[in-house]
Amino acid sequence: MRVGVNVGHFTGTPPPDLAGRLRALDEAGFASVWFAEAYGSDVFTPLAYAAAHTRRVRLGTAVAQIPARTPAATAMAATTLDHLSGGRVVLGLGASGPQVSEGWHGVPYARPLARTREYVEVVRRVLARREPVSYAGEFQRLPAEGTGLGKPLKSSLHPYRADLPVHLGAEGPRNVALAAEIADGWHAMFFAPSFDGFYRDALAEGFARRPGGRPEDFEVVATVPVVLDDDVERAADRVRPELALYIGGMGARGANFHHDVFVRMGHGDAAQRVQEHYLAGRKAEAAAAIPTEVVEQVALVGPVSKVRRDLDAWAATVVDEIAVQGLPEDLDAVASALL
Template identity: 80%
Template sequence: MRIGVNVGHFAGRPPPDLAARLQEIDAAGFSSVWFAEAYGSDVFTPLAYAAALTSRVRLGTAVAQVPARTPAATAMAAMTLDHLSGGRVVLGLGASGPQVSEGWHGAPYARPLARTREYVSVVRQVLAREAPVSNDGEYFPLPSPGSELGKPLRSSLHPYRASLPVLLGAEGPRNIALSAEVADGWLAMFFAPAFDGFYREALDEGFARRGGRPEGFEVVATVPVVLDDDVDRAADRVRPELALYMGGMGARGANFHHDVFVRMGYESVAARVQELYLDRRKDEAAAAIPTELVEQVALIGPVGKVRRDLDRWESTVVDEIAVQGLPDDVSAVARLL
């Protein structure tokens, strides 16, 4: 199993030692570095920064938000960076959620699967550069309807790789199936090895619509990793982030991260965490998450325990684990994994 690092998005400000940490990750043998975006730092700028500081790791967006850019703009950024990095880019896309899409980007969120499907189609056209790009779809029509001067255009930049991989970030079964149907991989979040069968069924549904699993399809899961002799203390490092996503990323009835834990059988826990978090009792929300739940979606505890727990992941659909956040001790995590 490959191991990468998902730095995520910057909270407050970028880490002051980011350059040195990225070079250390590259030298330590990790397979990839990923960045994210929400409603602050963007995803492509730090990825370009990482490209200039590294020489071997893959460079991934996890994820570039669909509502943040037109599909052509996203393809342009990915294609340009692929050239400058020597073909190391992995383009991860995600629909985001209604709060960010409509409240931050001012873009409609309705029918996110259909919107994503069309978005991927346009991105593929740009990357392939086989013909001028056109699209008669509902969400990203090209040329713009009613335009008198607009015409289909072909990218002036030739792609470094027309086959630049496109992955989809997904949590629900329909979105996971979509990744299997139209993308080159699935970016998983809050993956639990105990539910591997559920994820395989969703992927198989998409592969069936595609006519089979394509060669090279990959599953990359972002996973918190905390090495500590005290398991509960290690879980305490993860609980606040889980509380944020379970309770605060969205509203009641419209939080897809929350729904993941409901499907895992933690409905009462998820409801309590959401209630506390939305009531601004964030510390209590984090404390309400049991250690056993943290252990479902994270690798925590002493080195020996983490090694044993990692064995559960080896038999799952996951091809690569992206360690969530910059590890405290890059070399220790590299030796472990």
């Protein structure tokens, strides 16, 4: 199983000595580096920066938000970076959530799966560059109505790879199935090896709708928190605040897809307590309400020997690559433990 690093998005300021740390992970043998975006730093600028400071790793968006850009703009950024990096880009796309989509980007969130399907279709047409792009969908229309002067266009930039891989970030079973149906990979968040069968079924449903079934090169990448520490509880404490943010604060009550993941895993009572604390502003209490067993289901925490044993469970799942969440301070130790 391959191991990469998901730096995520920048909060406050970019990480110190980012260039040096990117070179270090490239030289250490990590397979990939991924960046994310929410409502601050964008995803393509740091990825271009990473392309300039690395030579080998794959460069992935995990994920580029669908409401943040037109599909043509996303395809332009991806194919330009693919040229400049020598064909190392993986384009991960995600619908985001209603708070960010509507509150930050001003784009309606209704029917995210249908929007995603149309968006991916247009991106692929732009990347393929077979003909001028026209599209008459419910959410995407090219040319758009307006002056009447718009006409279908074909990218002036020839693709470095017309089949540049497109992944979907997904958590719910219907979205996972959509990734299997229309994408080249699934980027998972809060994957738990104990629920491997659940996700295999969702993927199988999507592959059954795909002409030709499952492609040989379809891959699953999972972002996974990794904390090395001789004390398991101390390691879990470093993961709890981030989990509390997602379980409790990323979305409104009743409309938090991350929260729903933990409910499906059987941790509904704990997830509800976390959400109640977080939405009331009690962030420390929200983190403390996350049981260690919940942390251990979705993260690799504890002594190196334990992390290596736990990694065996991940290797037996549908996951092809884990992306270590965040840019580890102890990069050499993490590389030694996982690679």
